[in-house]
Amino acid sequence: MLRLAVPNKGALAEGAQTVLKEAGYRVRKDSKELVVIDPDNSCELFFLRPKDIAVYVGEGTLDAGITGRDMLQDSGARVEEILPLGFGRSTFRFAADPGVFSSVADLKGKRIATAYAGLLEGYLAEQGVEARVIKLDGAVETAIRLGVADAVADVVETGTTLRNIGLEVFGEPIARSEAVLIQRTDAVESPALRQLVRRLQGVLVARDYVMMDYDIRVERIEEAIALTPGMEGPTVSPLHREGWVAVRAMVPRTGHQQVMDQLWELGAKAILVTAIYACRL
Numbered sequence: 115m116l117r118l119a120v121p122n123k124g125a126l127a128e129g130a131q132t133v134l135k136e137a138g139y140r141v142r143k144d145s146k147e148l149v150v151i152d153p154d155n156s157c158e159l160f161f162l163r164p165k166d167i168a169v170y171v172g173e174g175t176l177d178a179g180i181t182g183r184d185m186l187q188d189s190g191a192r193v194e195e196i197l198p199l200g201f202g203r204s205t206f207r208f209a210a211d212p213g214v215f216s217s218v219a220d221l222k223g224k225r226i227a228t229a230y231a232g233l234l235e236g237y238l239a240e241q242g243v244e245a246r247v248i249k250l251d252g253a254v255e256t257a258i259r260l261g262v263a264d265a266v267a268d269v270v271e272t273g274t275t276l277r278n279i280g281l282e283v284f285g286e287p288i289a290r291s292e293a294v295l296i297q298r299t300d301a302v303e304s305p306a307l308r309q310l311v312r313r314l315q316g317v318l319v320a321r322d323y324v325m326m327d328y329d330i331r332v333e334r335i336e337e338a339i340a341l342t343p344g345m346e347g348p349t350v351s352p353l354h355r356e357g358w359v360a361v362r363a364m365v366p367r368t369g370h371q372q373v374m375d376q377l378w379e380l381g382a383k384a385i386l387v388t389a390i391y392a393c394r395l
């Protein structure tokens with residue numbers, strides 16, 4: 115059995131549930147389920163607090179987990195990233211009242227509130243800045259107004275929370291994060307974990323690519339293939355029409371409309387785009 119830790123709530127829970135479901139794993143039916151056993155895939159899913167996941171995996175109690183890269187860095191646990199998952203993207207940034215600070219160097223001797231003390235302390239040490247880290251559990255943006263801190267270091271996604279309380283980011287981003295699959299450092303990879311990784315990679319590729327089909331005159335085929343090279347090379351099949359062929363290739367989802375425009379300019383007809391439901395490359 116592969117023992118996998120999955121966020122039970124918060125910003126990563128829904129994305130984790132969706133990616134696992136698309137990869138063919140059983141997921142929980144309601145948010146009160148703490149453990150789901152999936153005998154068909156030799157897998158047990160444990161729904162845990164996102165911040166605790168790196169700890170469980172690092173201790174070796176669980177084989178792998180889904181958490182945020184920022185949480186992994188914060189934990190100091192003996193875990194490593196195996197696969198970035200492309201959702202739950204955020205940056206981890208300094209913020210303060212507008213115009214007070216402009217870079218991390220200005221924070222020397224100041225108080226910085228955060229819920230990610232490990233990540234912040236690591237960064238301050240790297241930058242050679244000595245400051246006082248005020249450890250809070252959440253809603254850290256309010257700490258400045260309440261006089262507990264001079265600046266905060268927190269997760270920023272849309273920036274709405276900061277704007278609402280009148281704070282502004284400053285300095286370089288401390289970290290860029292997204293959901294990641296993790297395992298214990300130097301863990302021996304099991305067949306069940308290899309299968310999970312392959313399936314998740316398939317889901318991510320299916321999300322990033324579309325399937326494109328079109329008909330083109332034989333003399334324009336090389337130019338068309340340059341636009342749609344596919345993975346190993348596109349499938350080119352005869353058409354029941356003299357001088358024409360049918361082409362099928364995977365194309366990155368981003369920019370696929372431009373590719374369609376360019377194919378149209380080459381004289382391609384019947385250009386069809388369909389979603390890829392699942393794939394294994």
Ligand SMILES: Nc1ncnc2c1ncn2[C@@H]1O[C@H](COP(=O)(O)OP(=O)(O)OP(=O)(O)O)[C@@H](O)[C@H]1O
Nearest residue numbers: 123124125126164182184202203204252269271291
């Ligand atoms: N808008 C967002 N707000 C918070 N976290 C986000 C957001 N977008 C992405 N994330 C990522 O989600 C993870 C944080 O998840 P979550 O908010 O559930 O944790 P938490 O704040 O410790 O938990 P809780 O809010 O329940 O105390 C981090 O990896 C963070 O980078």
Ligand SMILES: O=P(O)(O)OC[C@H]1O[C@H](OP(=O)(O)OP(=O)(O)O)[C@H](O)[C@@H]1O
Nearest residue numbers: 252253254269270271272273274275276
């Ligand atoms: O840039 P935004 O899109 O506004 O998102 C970032 C905010 O969301 C998170 O808070 P969360 O809802 O997790 O509450 P918490 O601070 O109590 O963890 C995070 O801590 C920021 O406050």
Ligand SMILES: [Mg+2]
Nearest residue numbers: 124125252253
């Ligand atoms: Mg939160």
